[in-house]
Amino acid sequence: MGKEIVKVESLFVDINHTPVLKGLNFKVNEGQICALLGHNGAGKTVTFRSMMGILKKKSGRILINGYDSEKEQEAYKQQFSYIPEEPMLFDELNVYQHFQVFALSYGVPEAEFKKRAHSYIEMFEMGEKVSEYPENLSKGMRQKVNIISSMIVDTPLLIVDEPFIGLDVEASYYLEQELKKRAERGMAVLLSSHVIEKVKGFCNTYIKLQKGEVVEYGDISNLRGFEVSKG
Numbered sequence: 001m002g003k004e005i006v007k008v009e010s011l012f013v014d015i016n017h018t019p020v021l022k023g024l025n026f027k028v029n030e031g032q033i034c035a036l037l038g039h040n041g042a043g044k045t046v047t048f049r050s051m052m053g054i055l056k057k058k059s060g061r062i063l064i065n066g067y068d069s070e071k072e073q074e075a076y077k078q079q080f081s082y083i084p085e086e087p088m089l090f091d092e093l094n095v096y097q098h099f100q101v102f103a104l105s106y107g108v109p110e111a112e113f114k115k116r117a118h119s120y121i122e123m124f125e126m127g128e129k130v131s132e133y134p135e136n137l138s139k140g141m142r143q144k145v146n147i148i149s150s151m152i153v154d155t156p157l158l159i160v161d162e163p164f165i166g167l168d169v170e171a172s173y174y175l176e177q178e179l180k181k182r183a184e185r186g187m188a189v190l191l192s193s194h195v196i197e198k199v200k201g202f203c204n205t206y207i208k209l210q211k212g213e214v215v216e217y218g219d220i221s222n223l224r225g226f227e228v229s230k231g
């Protein structure tokens, strides 16, 4: 068994005094591409937002690469990057400046940054768009800016919220290949998606949520059908 990159223990989160996450426990180890599954409203995004510190937890413990989300906040935040479902960009920054801002905030050395930026810009066919501002980009292109920004920083954990809706076939393919390469390098990926066939194709483990609780987890080969039920 590899090193634990994510460890979530008894995580409880309330929103507006309503329990949404009800004592989640799960782990993601190095080399794992783990699918976080569940129907609409099961709690996937709330889990991600709690891990990122955007939502305050009621109780429990979150460790990423051994760092505690509360006790070692600064180091904790350097251990992961996030690709959101809906692009989140700064209106006043062009494409390349987004990459620079991310790299700076994670302390990526200049030479390494340039190498990675060049490679990802080629891969995701963004060469003609590097000087454009978000308002002039399509939704898929905006998504690619978030993807590249998060890849460039090369953190032990990458959190990806529903990546396959809105990306073209080539971009989806390259994203999958990159996620696999990261796992081979001993990093971890936690990814939510409703596109089960895709998930089965390249994730190696899964966690299934239902109404804010883990109801199933394990090797992806154990993932059978996805029955119709609520939350």
Ligand SMILES: Nc1ncnc2c1ncn2[C@@H]1O[C@H](COP(=O)(O)OP(=O)(O)OP(=O)(O)O)[C@@H](O)[C@H]1O
Binding pocket: 015, 016, 020, 038, 039, 040, 041, 042, 043, 044, 045, 046, 047
């Ligand atoms: N800002 C909010 N205010 C009130 N309730 C919220 C808020 N955000 C999420 N919830 C509730 O938390 C629960 C979990 O929502 P969450 O967005 O995590 O689901 P999800 O699994 O990501 O669903 P989807 O597949 O639709 O994206 C839902 O019952 C939702 O209504």
